[in-house]
Amino acid sequence: MTADSTQSAPPPQSDTLRRVICVARAPNNALLAEMRSAGWEVVVAKTAAGAEAATKKSGVAAGLIDFDGFTPRDFPTLKACLSQTAIGWVAIAAEGQTASKAVRELIRNFCFDYVTLPLPPEWISHALGHARGMAALDYVDTAADTLLTDDSTMVGTCEAMQQLYSTIRKFANTNASVFISGQSGTGKELTALAIHRCSPRRKAPFVAINCGAIPHHLLQSELFGYERGAFTGADGRRIGRIESANGGTLFLDEIGDMPFEAQAGLLRFLQEGKIERLGGNESIPVDIRIISATHVDLEAAILAGRFRTDLFHRLCVLRINEPPLSARGKDIEILAHYVLQKYKTDSTHKIHGFTPSAIDAMCSYHWPGNVRELINRVRHALVMAEGRLLTPRDLDLESQPAGERMTLDRIREQAERSAIETALLSHDHRPGETATALGISRATLYRRMVAYGIYVAEDTALDDTDEELNGDVSN
Known part of the structure; x- marks a missing residue:
């Protein structure tokens, strides 16, 4: 959101x-x-x-x-x-x-x-x-939900969100770099903004840059700025994003998409606390806090040689795992009502809420696009609805047609996926503890996480001596 x-x-x-x-x-x-x-x-x-x-x-x-x-x-x-x-x-x-x-x-x-x-x-x-x-x-009493700041829109009351709020408050009191992992659409930038707003830096700038949305050859000039004549088209001095965030917070979204050559310059800044604009010779001290985020598995990117290990450890001093929407239970209904209230003017007539079947459809849907997808579906429903209550059809979440009905295997898969996501959140994404809590081997847990597309937030490298790799596949 x-x-x-x-x-x-x-x-x-x-x-x-x-x-x-x-x-x-x-x-x-x-x-x-x-x-x-x-x-x-x-x-x-x-x-x-x-x-x-x-x-x-x-x-x-x-x-x-x-x-x-x-x-x-x-x-x-x-x-x-x-x-x-x-x-x-x-x-x-x-x-x-x-x-x-x-x-x-x-x-x-x-x-x-x-x-x-x-x-x-x-x-x-x-x-x-x-x-x-x-x-x-x-009426949806969003003030009763735990909101971190007066103008934040982090909405949710589930256990996973309560843990997230608590972690944000703790992290806000330090200057250490924070790394936020999680699926696309879970609200990683909102979390970064909440950390900034709760911190002593709240009155200074919060500057965000999407590393994956800027062409690779322009990223360094965006980060560090440039002097006049640094390259063709550089008609004057330009302050970079790092320098413009001086005293505040720099949020590097999709850090996993940062080109390898730009990573060296960022690492040097993190080590020295100084930058040089492109085409300049002056070392400029800058005091900022770095918060980074990505939906990709950075550990896998490191093993593949796409991301620097030393930069990862500089960025990932503190870590937050953003919970997926499918693991947030009744928050889905709370968020849906919140979005309805926020965008109700999109509709040509007054919408009073959701039908019970619409609530059931939203709570049973797996939400691959997370909160971003929920916002889009509710806004689509507001435009398309003909009645006073939004239906599964308005949300494009109608029941599967005959011949594609939910099978027992499909129901079991959904329940298993939800149980794994909940257990991972409860055990801070530690695969060993999660597997023990679920009563399965670590290898089985890893295999099922891969099958369900669940983000692997910690090092899940398997030991060749794991019991499943030796032939125990009973789990």
Whole structure:
């Protein structure tokens, strides 16, 4: 997920749970009296501007709106009022009153209920209570989740995320280099940003560079900068990313894609704490903290000669293993609701949440693209949805067609994969301890990790004396 966060409005407080807005050109005084006698605190708005001002006040739990007398010029403002997540709206109309197509669409897309007057006094109270309750269910209290900083969007309450939050807080208090490993789309940059924001360097720059997105021949100039005339096209001095992060944090994403020749220059900087711009002779001291990340297996890259061992040890003083989404359990539902709230304006009508089958589909899906894929699927669903609740079809997670139904082997594979990922997280990705906890040999664990595409975060080189290599394949 990205680092900026637009939090939804807080739910109504306990002492204002019965505060309601009545939007009407000509309010029905008898109805207002009935509502007040039923215990509702009523705020009356006779114009669209008045309704907009009223919805911005805290503690409003529900709204009652009569469209009679409002013109199409008022509809954009009224639509903005009806879109307030924390307010449940009920539309009212006098018996025999007809509504235009635009009004019908507003009622259908944004109101929880529609009632016709006259009606028994207790009915309107029941309708408002229902709308208030549905709005409260639609609200996602992201503040209750463990967020590391006021503007962070790291959302999650599962054990793996709690461990991650704890590790981030500990790492933030040191200046040692941090290496973040994990699958693509798990939020490694968010973790790096959280470390920076929790550290004494929080007021200094956080500079990120994707080593895999910059052409190899330009990477050194991006990192170290250059002087005028250093090469063709160098018309002036340019400060590099390292120098621009002075006093703060430099995040090197996809460090595993850094070309071998650039690795030597980075290693020299880490050893000396000084840089030289390309084409210059001046040694410039720079004080930064390095955080790096990659989705590739750097140990394997070292064995293949693609990554320097000495640089790896400089970068990997402290290590964090980012948990995959498939190992985060109920966090999937929390994240889905968070994304829904953040991008709800992508939809042409008000979406209230997910169907139970959609929640089940998301929780059973293996999420190869992790959080990034979840964000994309929910945003796609918001655009494609025709109803008020997102379905598996909207998320493109419909059940497999007949003939491709889940077999017992497939169910067992999913359960085994989940058990391995959970055990790895519990034992800090130590293969020996993980294998012992699972009751299998280390070789069996490694073979199944490879089969399921689980990232090997630690050295998993096998001992030729391992019992499975000697013929024991009972596990």
